Amino acid sequence: MxxxxxxxxxxxxxxxxxxxxxxxxxxxxxxxxxxxxxxxxxxxxxxxxxxxxxxxxxxxxxxxxxxxxxxxxxxxxxxxxxxxxxxxxxxxxxxxxxxxxxxxxxxxxxxxxxxxxxxxTGYGGLPDLGAGSGPTNWLWFPNVTAPGGFAMLGQAYAHKHGVDAKDLKRALAHISAKSHANGAKNPKAHLRKAVTVEQIMGAPIIAHPLGLFDCCGVSxxxxxxxxxxxxxxxxxxxxxxxxVSVKALQLACSSGEEMGYSKWDGSYFMTTRVASKKAYAEAGIADPRKELSMMEVHDCFSVTELVTMEDLWISKEGAAWKDCIDGVYNIDGEVPCQVDGGLKCFGHPIGASGIRMIYEMYLQLLGRAGERQLKDPQFGLTHNLGGFPFMNVCSISIVGRYDG
Amino acid sequence: MVGITSYGGYIPKLRVDRMMMFQAAAWFAPAVIAVAQGERSLCNWDEDALSMGVEAARDCLAGMDKSALDALYLCSTTLPYADRQNSGIVKTALNLKDAVVTADMTASQKAGTTGLITALDAVAGGQKKNIMVVASDKRESKAMYFYEMWFGDGAAALCVGSENVIAEFKGSYSVSHDFADHYRGAGYKFDYMWEERWAKDEGYTKIIPEAVKGLFAKLGITMDDVDKFAFPCFFTREHKGIAKALGAEGAKLVDNMHNACGETGAAHPFVMLISALEKAKPGDRILVCGFGQGCDALYFQVTDEITKLAPRKGVAGCLADKRKMPNYQKYLKFRELMEVEMGIRAEAGGQSAVSALWRNRKMITGLVGNQCKKCGTPQWPPMDICVNPDCGDMGKKDDYEFSGKSAKVLTWTADMLAVSWEPPCTYGLIDFDGGGRMIVDFTDCEQKDLAVGKEVHMTFRHRWFDKDRGYHGYSWKAVPVKEEKKEGAK
Missing domain, CATH: 3.40.47.10 (Thiolase/Chalcone synthase)
Incomplete structure (x- = not known):
């Protein structure tokens, strides 16, 4: 075994x-x-x-x-x-x-x-693959972009949990405001400017309900x-x-169930729920909210971070939006998240991002994080989500101090 | 008895108010005010003659057993492919059986009526039992002139057979003349039109009566034996004048539909005939003509069967289901009469693999998924192993048609980043009634029309045009169903 x-x-x-x-x-x-x-x-x-x-x-x-x-x-x-x-x-x-x-x-x-x-590429956002998405997909797949694909989480989450559109928007703004505050302290981050919740809520819409500040940097x-x-x-x-040693490395890929079987409700990540449980077991973590010192999660869009807080079993289902507003994930909160600015502000060069997240955990665990240094961290979790909510790959790593 | 057994209509939802068109064009072409009444129909940016033809055919199949069709004729002057049979694409979209004759009839405004005569003759001859004739046109015209006011976009379909005949075919008479009131050379986008006075005086006014009188003589009838006379002529004064000279006045003349949608090209004789059939009672006798390099005249008598016809949208239903085109600039863009900066992102594209299309033709063109024989789960896209995580059966699956199923929105978005002719681009996940889920583009709607749980229907659309290779792609999209206003609701 x-x-x-x-x-x-x-x-x-x-x-x-x-x-x-x-x-x-x-x-x-x-x-x-x-x-x-x-x-x-x-x-x-x-x-x-x-x-x-x-x-x-x-x-x-x-x-x-x-x-x-x-x-x-x-x-x-x-x-x-x-x-x-x-x-x-x-x-x-x-x-x-x-x-x-x-x-x-x-x-x-x-x-x-x-x-x-x-x-x-000559334009903002991720490259459009066109026919490079595969010859059969090219013939039928709808005109989905990354922000649009993830924006759909917002509608489904709000509907399922009865969250008012304004409240959802505010919770999402708190997520991005927190990451901007952290990113401003990081000399290697792409975006280094603090922004207010009001600025975020007033920004132009990219894909409803996500505005400009709900989307991470393309770097x-x-x-x-x-x-x-x-x-x-x-x-x-x-x-x-x-x-610093590796405590857990887990990966989960969609089976097509989310996109093809009428059970998933569109408001969360099936893969993340599976991969995180396995990762906690592998790392020997029983209560992630208490034991994790910090996290770098895949905040490609603010709404991804929101539902991920539940899929990682840290916020209760339907409660992440309140936790975000209450500052649970702020740098001085219960479980600091996106301490280095996250994808949102550190930036998202896709192939580098997973290692960038581990880099921040590594610096923190060795006490080398400068202005962002957290007090005495033990475990750090990193999380990536590739693809779309309805068809994706989730990777999770947990790193920590080596006590052997 | 041989005749029409079913009909279907499709007029696109978009309507352009002609007074708005006139106001935009008045500085340049003030004379167009003469025809600036009512509204014209307009294809959405993702519609063309072929996609409209499919929608009209689907309407026509309501309550019918489509496996009974022996042939499908597609009649149009604006088909997307010069060499790749367009009716074959329609056949695949309708998921008809493979053992069927398909043919494109084209290059004249009377292509529809000629196709209809050909179909009626084939059934009368006994070689074919049931034939569907689809007529459709999306005629292009330059901006700020009469023709963009006269033309409308639309399609209609008729089934002919010898059982359950709703309008018995009594006979036809045709004349053929190389009369080129307008022409369009191969590879040209726009028609070239000769002087309208000549077209009216030497064309419509002489050629239509020639065919009508020929038919009367052949059948031994007069205009007294006609209850409804339907023939296209967008010159409204001449339309009435020709009818009057032939003895048809007042309610006997079927409206040329200038105010309702404009002239829909090769489809127009069918559209007018259907608008007459929709109001007809058993016994009514209808004379219909198609005009273009000659004239076809056909004579029908409505039977009791018309009262038993399954409900359908028809022409009247389409005319009542409208979206307003808000401004002339958008009309210009939709017709590609104005070059709009689409951005570098819009350059992404590439070849479409026809080998992949052939392999997946039922899926992509016909919206056919499959169904697990073990647990009954319908799945999209069709795959070998059942998507139900509690089943996972690897056995052979049955075909499962999704095109006629209604569905409900699971989630959606309105995307300003996605390249779109009509931003924001709307798409989402839908759950079909009876099972099956699809990630799908929405069309014919705005952001405000979308909500979790909203009912949608599927529609066949022009997906994209590959300008480098001349390839037209088609796929299915979802349209939010208009909510019926509840009686007594404020």
Whole structure:
């Protein structure tokens, strides 16, 4: 019987570029920027890396196909490199590949690196795939965009829980206001300006009921992690060094039930509910609201964060909107969420985002988060949601202090 | 007895007030005030002659066994494909059996009546039992001139057969003349029109009477044997004048529908005939003509069967179901008479794989999903393994038609980011009555028409036009059902 990933792998080093409209850099330069920080932090040399996992999603406006863009950019010495893509779970997937490789004993030290160059499309929002969505989908699938796909959560959530449209809008505004306040303190964040609830509520509509400030930044960026066993990490960093280890890594993909079977009500994520329960069991967490010190969740849109608070079993069903207004997820709240600004303000270069979230947890756990530092965090949860509410992949990681 | 066994109509919901059109055009073409009465029908941005034809055919099939159809004729001068049979697309959209004759009849405004005569002759000859004739047109015209006022968009369908005949076919007479009051060269978007006085005096006024008199002589009848006379002629004065000269005045002449929707091209003789049939009583005798490079004249007598016809929307139902076109600029955009900046995002596109379409033709064109034989769950999109998480049966599935099922909105949005001809783009998830769920675009609606639980019906629409390759794509969308005003409600 498998006993999960808990404490089998430690994070040796991490790096993350500034996210944003990086007109100055292409994907290759972004990769070098995150890798340089990561390698220095890991206190190893490039030749010590035995395998790598490369995450990037929208390859057609970024690096193109295969894992070769990573090995080329970093001049890796002909080691195995795998390319992974799983929508917005791509970064976490790359991390999972590297972690599983170390846990299996197949290699001692592995690299996970995610990158996305989104600002070479010529327009705002994520690239429209057109016929690249697949020949059959292209022939029938409706004209869904990311904001529209997630906006549908809002209508269904409000209907199910009897939440007034104004109250929903206000709760969503509180979510974004909190992330803007956090992002303003983060020098690497894409958007660094605090905004008020009133500004957010008055912004132009993108996809009803979501306005401009309900949508995350579309950014360029890269993030990287080097992982190894706790034993090797201690050898490199010293026996007294604080270590961060992986407590859980879970993934859940839709079966098509949400989109094709008349049971799901459209107001939550089936996958997140499943993946989070498994992750808590893997990490040995019984009461997430009490035990989690902090979270970075997939706030591609404010409404995604709202329902995710329930799907992670932290807010009670139908109560997340009140918790958000009450500040439960603020930096000084019960479970600080999006401490680094979240996708909302740190930005969302898809392939890098999952690793960027782990980066913030890592900094916090090592006491290196500067102005944003939380007091004595033990566990941090990261969450990605790729695709649409009606058809998606959810990834969850839990990292924490290594006490072994 | 051979004759018409069923009818169906489709006039798009959009109507353009002609006085609004005149006001926008008056600085340039003040003379158009002469025809600026009433309103014209207009295709939504996602409709064309083919999609309207499908809707008219669906209306015509109400209460009918579609497996009885032996042939389908599509008559139009504005079909999307020059070489790819358009009626074959209609056949697939209707999910008709494969063993059926399909044919496109085109290149004349009388294509509809000619198709009808051909169908009636085939049934009379005994080689075919039931034929559907669909006529549809979306005629283009340049901005700020008479023709954009005269033309309307619309479609109509007639089934002919020898059982349950609602209007018995008594005979027809046709004349053919290469009279080009207007013409449109292959590959041209707009008609070229000759002087209207000549078209009226040498064309309508001479050729229509020639066919009518020929029919009267052939059948040994006079205008006294006609209760309703239907023929298209958007010159309203000449329309009345021609009828009067033939002895048809007052209520005997069926309105040319200029005020209601405008002239719907090859569909118009059918649209006028159906508007007469909708008010007809058993025994009524109807004379209908189609005009265009000659004239077809057909004579029918309504039977008792008309009282047993299943309910349908028909032409009258369509005319009552309207959406107002708010301004002339939007009309210009919908007709692509004004180039609008759609943004770089709109450039996303690409080829449409006809091999994938062929493989999935029932699904994509016919909206046919499938149904699990074990648990009965209908599923969209059709897939091999049952979507019901408690079933998951991997056995073969039955076809399941969703096109006629009503559905309710589970959730929705109105999206300003999505590229759209009519932002915000509306779409959502719908649950079909009887099971099955679909992520779907909405059309013929605004944000205010949408709500969780709202009832929707499915409609066949033009999905997109690939300008680089000349490909027209079609798919199904959902239309919110207009709520009937409750009696006594304020």
């Amino acid at each position: 498998a006993d999960g990933i808990r404490d089998k792998v430690a994070i040796l080093g991490m790096g993350c570029t500034k996210f944003g409209e990086r007109w100055d850099m292409g994907p290759a330069e972004l990769m070098v920027e995150s890798f340089t920080e990561c390698l220095q932090d890991a206190q190893i040399e490039k030749k010590d890396i035995q395998a790598a996992w490369f995450g990037t999603c929208v390859e057609e406006c970024g690096v193109g196909k295969s894992a070769i863009p990573l090995s080329l950019s970093l001049r890796l010495p002909k080691i195995p490199v795998s390319r992974v893509e799983n929508y917005c779970a791509t970064g976490t997937e790359a991390f999972r590949g590297a972690v599983y490789a170390v846990a299996s004993g197949a290699c001692d030290i592995a690299l996970a690196l995610g990158v996305e160059k989104l600002k070479d 360029d960026g890269s993030a990287a992690a080097i992982v190894t066993t706790p034993e090797i990490a201690k050898k490199i960093k010293g026996n007294d060094a604080h270590l």
